[in-house]
Amino acid sequence: MTTVGPRTGAIYADASAPVDERVSDLLARMTREEKLAQLGSTWAFAVLEGGRFSAERARTVLRHGLGHVTRVAGATSLKAVQVARAANAIQRFLVTETRLGIPAIVHEEVCSGVMAREATIFPQAIGVASTWAPSLNHQLADAVREQMRAMGSHQGLSPVLDVVRDPRWGRTEETYGEDPYLVARMGVAFVQGLQGADLTDGVIATAKHFVGYGASEGALNWAPAHLPPRLLREVYLHPFEAAVREGGLQSVMAGYHELDGIPCHANGELLGEILRGQWGFTGSVVSDYFAVDDLHSYHHLAQDKQQAAVLGLAAGVDVELPATDAYADALARALDAGEVGEARLDEAVSRVLRHKFELGLFEAPYVDEGAVEVTVNAERHRDVALAIARRSLVLLKNDGVLPLVAGAGTVALIGPNADDARHLLGDYSFAAHIEALTEARERRGLLGQMMTIPDDLEIDESTDGVPTVRDELAARLGDRLRYVPGCDVVDPSTEGFAEAVAVAAEADVAVLVLGDRSGLTPRATTGESRDRSSLDLPGVQEELVRAVVDTGTPVVAVLVAGRPVGSDFLHDRCAAVLMAWLPGETGARAIAEVLLGEVNPSGRLPISYPRTVGQLPVFYGHKVSGGRSHWHGDYVDSPVAPRYCFGHGLGFAPFTIDGAVVERAEVDAGDSVGVEVTVTNSGRRAGEEVVQLYVRDPQATVTRPVLELKGFARVSAAAGQRVAVRFELPTGQLGFYDRQLNYxxxxxxxxxxxxxxxxxxxxxxSFVIKAGADRSTTSKAFSGAAEVRDLSGGAV
Incomplete structure (x- = not known):
């Protein structure tokens, strides 16, 4: 029954009233139960039955309203138009059947596109970072925004701004790599693309995992991070600060882990003093899934669920995801007992309500179900995915075997990732993640203990319509291509080796497509909670490589993986190695195009590529004393240098630097200096290169890294073309946190x-920052401009 009395003439119902006044008016009308409901959430399937909205279930779950609906698309197998229909039904119930008619925010995972059955599957984030093209990440996020809004979703749980320097960590694939500057540039672009010019047409971005999650002990998921305060600020907080100050970030997700004995969900210094106090963040802080209760059940910091709720809310966690648990009855008891103040409750509720007004949900809670199919996975979005996939592939090594010459000889295609579309996808793609729901429904593992999946939930794990590498190469090579799988990703059977060796021995070149299977279940070798103690290929794949290499046929290794992988033997003995990461639904096409020379590879590593796990952590921005220059230099049994350095990548057209100059010898603090470099495509075909700008401060009063990335520019040039790149380097980028931790x-x-x-x-x-100026007023800068032009003066 519709109850509209409290809304009649209410300020909060007046679209022309200022948002602050609407929030205050609505908050004053709310009961305790209605306020608590705004801090909670529910899985979409909790109000569905047989894939359709159930008013009966909703009357129990939604009776006081709701803050967030969790994954109408990502936690069901509904098609896009069905997702929109379900979202509309949920909103209609909230608007017409609850006392105050407050719509809900629908959130989705968007790590490699919207985690939805029919949405575009983009390359995983580590591949996007390999493009070194923030503009492409902006386009990706803009496409995600369009698709989410079409389906009735309003908040995306991305970008992942974790800096990662130990690729044993399973979530390496979800990150933008090891460098805080590169992570920040990619992150800011994503935030701005997803949120758009105005939230009435935008989607709230949720940066995660705040903070240091990717620096875990032993590279284990949820493990403590040991980060001293200066390193925390200069490396791990930096991308989040850039996202807040430059990108206008509207939401942050706290990390599962702890820092110096304090779990992030109970860390008021992080969520209050730094995030809100120092940076001026005004958005909402959401919990990672189940993480408020984890303060009790996992960290054992809280004695019970009630104390966990107190710790979380007091620290600054506004919303509990994915379903209301500690922020329900336990939080109500804590409020009654005075263990947390009503003012803190009102503060958190106000932030949620503000977002709902800014998103325009009170005026437009429903979406046009008839317009969904033309937006979700539209051709223009697949074009963006293909552009990213092409530029994400990193040619690590090439002795001249690539590109494969058209029409010359036969190609043996071998490997477990050569003909499986599922293996091209990251851990938060729909097909990968829906497996976790299957496992949870069958009560296998931790996820099954934490959530209940109804038996009537339809689950579809298909990857229909996603071509494989075999599909794309067969379309180009015809009967010149011979395929055998050789082995499985993880299965120990070598039964297929004999056929693989025979096919390779008869071919002119063998292409081995190897690597990982991404996901969250035990069948996966990379992804969330799929951490590894080795960087060799899983299963018997390394043995397969040896067997094929021993035939004497030149071998091209294509690594479809979520982290740097491969043994010394693979990288030393294969004629070429192409790092494909997890390239998404258009990835197979991009791989085929690069192998055959239709596309010139131009991806560059966003993370140093270690030789062995014994080197870890290995990263370019280490300190002078970081073990790379002691009196013997290398390890006893291995070089200290990575196999491939940060920023490395080859192409079919070599570029050279013809000249570089720093335009000023002295500069005042707060000013900037220009740096210009001329590069030439010295090859015989068009190509792309990434020009990278690094600095070193040899005179600081605290030790500094041997190199720090401070700028980059992707350039395109025809054969023989000379291109000039000019960087503007603000001195505000060159600061650091001193002994008192002041920038x-x-x-x-x-x-x-x-x-x-x-x-x-x-x-x-080099240049000198002059002494004598008042440096305390120098603002921190996050980036400078980069201009690319040809030498005739035209823009490139």
Whole structure:
């Protein structure tokens, strides 16, 4: 029965009233139960029955309203139009059948596109970072925004801004790599693309996992992170700060882990003093799934669920996801007992309500179900996915075997990832993640203990319509291609080796498509909670490589993986190695195009590629004393240098640096300096290169990294073309946290390097930040401009 009395003439129902006044008016009308409901959430399937909205179930779950609905698309197998229909039904119930008619925020996972049955599956984030093209990430997020809004969704749980320097960690694939500057540039672009110019047409971005989650002990998921305060601020907090200050980020998700004995969901210093106090963040903080109760059940910091609710709310966690648990009766008891104040409750509720007004949900709670199919996975979105996939592939090694010459000889296609579309997808793609729901419904593992999946939930794990590498190569090579799988990703059987060896021995070249299977279940080898103690290929794949290489046929290894992988033997003995990451639904096409030379590879590593796990952590921005320059240098049994350095990547058209110059010898704090470099495509075909700008501060009062990335530009050039790149480097980018942990720009010399990787660079020159100025007023800068032009003066 519709109850509209409290809304008649209410300020909150007046679209022309200022948002602050609407929030205050609505909050004053709410009961305790209605306020608590706004801090909670429910799985979409809790109000569905047989894939359709159930008013009977909703009357129990939604009677006081609701803050968030969890994954109408990602936690069901509904098609896009059905997702929109279900979202509309949920909103209609909330608007017409609850006292105050407050719509809900529908959130979805968007790690590699919207986690939805029919949505575009983009390359996983580590591949997007390999493009070194934030503009492409902006386009990706803009496509995600369009698709989410069409289906009735309003908040996306991305970007992942974790800096990761130990690729044993399973979630490496979800990140933008090891460097805080690159992570920040990618993250800001994603936030701005997803949120759009105005939230009335945008989607709230949720940066995660705040903070240091990717620096876990032993690279184990949910493990403590040991980060001293300066490192925490300069490396791990930096991308989040950029997202807040530059990108206008509206939501943050706290991490599962602990820092120095304090779990992030109970860390008021992080969520209050730093995030809100120092950075001025005004959005909402949401919990990671089940993480408020984890303060009791996992960390054992809280004595019970009630104390967990107190700790979480007091620290600054506004919304509990994925379903209301500790923020229900336990929080109500804590409020009654005075263990947490009503003012903190009102503060959290106000933030949720503000988002709902800014999203325009009170005026437009429903979506046009007839317009969904033309938006979700539209051709223009697949074009963006393909553009990213092409530029995400990193050619690590090539002795001249690539590109494969058209029409010359036969190609043996071998490997467990050659003909399986599912293996091209990241852990938060729909097909991968729906497996976790299957496992939970069958009560296998931790996830099954934490959530209940109804028996009537339809689950569809298909990857129909996603071509495989075999599909794409067969379309180009015809009967020149011979395929055998050889082995499985993890199964120990070598039964297929004999056929693989026979096919390889008869071919002119063998292409081995190897690597991982991403996901959250025990069948997966990479992804959330799929951490590894080895970086060799899983299963018997390394043995397969040896067997095929021993035939004497030149071998091209294509690694479809979520982290740097492969043994010394693979990288030393294969003629070429192509890192494909988890390239999404258009990835097979991009791989085929690069192998056959239709596309010139231009991806560059966003993370150093270790030789062995014994080197870890290995990253380019280490300190002078970081073990790379002691009196013997290397390990007893291995070099200390990574196999491939940060920023590395080859192409079919080599580029050279013709000249580099720093335009000023001295600069005041708060000013900027120009750096110009000229590069030439010295090859015989068009290509793309990433020009990278690094600095070093050799005179600081605390030790600094040997190199720090401060700028980059992707350039395109025809054969023989010369291109100029000019970087504007603000001194506000060159500061650091001093001994009192204040951000400061010190006087002294700064060395500037430009190049094509952290190891392949030249000294452009140096400049001096002059002494005597009041450096305390120098604002922190997050980036400078980069201009690309040809030498005739035109923009490129």
């Amino acid at each position: 400061t720009v010190e006087p002294g010399q700064i060395e500037v390097y430009v190049g094509f990787s952290s190891d392949n660079r030249v000294l452009a020159g």
